């Protein structure tokens with residue numbers, strides 16, 4: 233216990249902070265005094281088991297000692313140096329990602345560090361459009377790629393799009409080829425439960441085996457002219473959209489982007505660094521992307537950090553380009569110290585393999601819930617990322633109907649997820665909300681079986 237005056241904290245918080253995901257009237261203060269492993273601890277000592285890992289961020293667990301010690305050591309030597317200078321931490325963080333994690337793959341060329349996932353996607357868009365000297369980009373329904381201008385134009389989730397992107401001609405950045413006014417086209421998402429093309433999985437392949445949603449995307453790109461399209465951007469598992477693709481979808485998208493000669497940008501902001509039981513989610517599918525974006529688990533979020541890895545060809549091209557765009561905090565030495573310690577800890581503790589094993593137990597326990605409760609619909613996921621849709625009946629009728637932009641007019645108090653969250657909270661378990669019908673479970677990579685049981689019991 234500390235001698236913090238929590239009444240004052242609440243007063244200042246309510247008076248001065250602009251709210252997120254709630255109006256001021258809806259907002260309920262949940263004061264957190266400290267954090268530990270998979271737990272958030274309230275000022276009265278109540279321990280909340282965090283089943284959404286604070287936005288799927290804290291892969292190596294809250295208040296990880298190795299990361300904290302590394303940060304303290306880094307502070308003994310550094311305040312701040314910007315990206316034009318070299319700190320040992322930045323170079324080592326790059327080496328860890330490029331050699332120790334991605335070393336066996338043939339594609340990776342170079343990396344640029346940034347501070348957030350949105351910024352990583354902005355950077356990827358900038359590079360892709362510059363490299364291809366083409367303006368347009370393909371995204372998908374239900375995508376979430378962040379909230380900044382470029383990233384939000386890729387995002388298809390209610391409330392997150394800034395609404396001033398896409399065809400805005402003022403996006404032209406003089407002197408930078410490929411950065412003129414582009415358009416973002418929206419491809420169907422591989423949502424087999426509620427297929428946007430009204431197909432049924434199993435009868436939606438053509439004679440070559442291509443899925444109808446891939447063929448649709450291919451035609452979309454062919455119709456606008458692939459020579460206008462710089463890249464297609466995809467999450468592998470759609471996080472905010474809670475959509476897990478059928479197994480052939482990702483390899484087919486990779487093949488299609490190669491055939492049409494457009495870049496494939498994979499957003500691993502939520503899924504990177506072991507969350508799905510591989511270092512990166514794309515590695516489940518035996519494919520290699522052209523650009524990968526990352527954040528969250530990169531530093532386990534003790535200090536914000538993001539990054540973009542580009543393929544060898546793009547790296548060679550960028551090496552010839554005087555890139556006069558910088559983010560002040562790119563490669564911040566203290567953040568880089570956190571990244572190094574985070575990755576080293578994951579390697580030493582073999583956490584990625586552990587998350588894969590844990591995934592089997594999560595699945596088993598979630599399927600038990602599905603057997604028991606008609607409201608528990610499809611269970612999808614891997615490692616320590618699981619999505620469970622809550623449904624009205626055996627036909628998987630949704631409680632709240634969502635359109636292709638994940639939009640609805642429902643009152644949040646009627647969301648199944650919020651009703652369950654309130655009940656689980658009484659049992660000391662915190663569940664992330666936002667997607668009205670879907671439980672989106674995320675934990676640290678080494679959550680214990682006891683804590684999984686506690687979570688499942690609360691959900692039960």
Ligand code: PLP
Nearest residue numbers: 348349350376377378471501502
């Ligand atoms: N991309 C994905 C897949 C995400 O889940 C998120 C955040 O949740 C982002 C991008 C944006 O990252 P940030 O909030 O760090 O800007």
